[in-house]
Amino acid sequence: MTTDLMRTETKRLLLLGHDYLGAGGIEARFAERGYQVERVQVIPPDRFEDPGVDVDFPDPRDYDAVLVLGARWSVYSDQVASWVKPELELLGTADEAGVPVFGICFGGQMLAQAHGGEVVASPAPEIGPQVVAGIPAVAGIWTQWHHDRFVPPPDATVVGANAAAPQAFVLRRNLAVQFHPEVDADSVRGWVEDGGAEDARGRGLDPEVLLEHVASLDADVRVRAAALVDYFLDQVATGR
Template identity: 45%
Template sequence: MSRSVLFIVNDPVAPPAMLGEVFADLGYDTHQFLVVPAEAVAEPGIDVVFPDPLNYDVVVPLGARWAAYDERLLDTWVAGEMTLVRDAATAGVGVLGVCFGGQLVAQAHGGTVTRSGAPEIGWRPVDSDSPELVPAGPWFQWHFDRFELPPGATRLARNDSATQAFTVGSALGLQFHPELDGPLLDAWIDHDGAEAVALGLDLDELRAETARLQPGARKRLDALVRNFLERVVRQPCPS
């Protein structure tokens, strides 16, 4: 029986990238739902009717340029997306939250999201308390906020700047961007490269480092998704 995954594309410049490839390689039918279209990014507090998460086996809320605690969004679609996440978890649907999506998962389950005192952009070390679920390694970061764990959650990974991964029920929340590949980095640099420069990064060096580290990150991402499906969602993966 085929399985399906819904990628919630909160921001038009934050697509699934390598995550879409991994789920497709595992035989999942992949679907995307765009929350804020390009013409609305300047005024993102729009009304959104989300798909029913129970129509899918896995839901993946992705990144965004905004804050999960932005009042403009809390009163509109962030509230709806948090309801979707909770409904999915109640029904046992797998939820894999990425960066903003991971923050939203934490917030939906009673955790908090705040501005970080140590924003991260680029490839950063991540220490894993559960490498059988979340591999350690350099993972790509691009975030200015951070989450605090919701009640009952289990911390899986961290670094000096933030908690990097946790589980709660059938959800896995990540602070880092495992989906990042070269084309996605180029899109983010075109959109927000000044943020990286302000933190002292050289954009050409960041591109070169990404080209060097992406193959290893792709292998770790494959392991992460398989582990998530088998250990958190309890869905068998093809060998």
């Protein structure tokens, strides 16, 4: 299918970002598939140190799909309770209405929390490229940066995992992934410069070596990110 044909029908994608809005190859593929992206940043940059904001979320039923990105906070932190609860309600409304949701890292954890799973501190935090086993759209090396992990809902189907954590699950029209298919070396460098260097060093990692590793994967990951969106739209979102 050509790009021109992909753009013949415009649909609306609600992109929920918490502390960042960039979704790289994931967002690009949605656009190629005919989606108009509408972004909502939950936490303004001047509130990152005090993230307990009140948020008036849009109605997910006004959209054809929802993409929920990562965050530097924990789902269970009291700091973010003011907006986590209404965002969980948004995810519940989307599920009831059959609106497909794709959750990445924190977004995947929110899907678990919303639908009967839970989010817990990980005994094996993952930073940098890690191997994931699973279905073809999920299997491979993906960049990670998380200290929590999700416990999938009891009725979910796990489609990706590694020794550290469940890495992907499907539940009705919801896809949750623990890894970051949307990031490249430039975006990870932003994380490193925003406090991530200290975090990496605390895990025994050299930030520059980590960035070189991420950069070596950029071209391949962009192709695989597109395939992951195709899997979401063609199989998960259609309920196949």
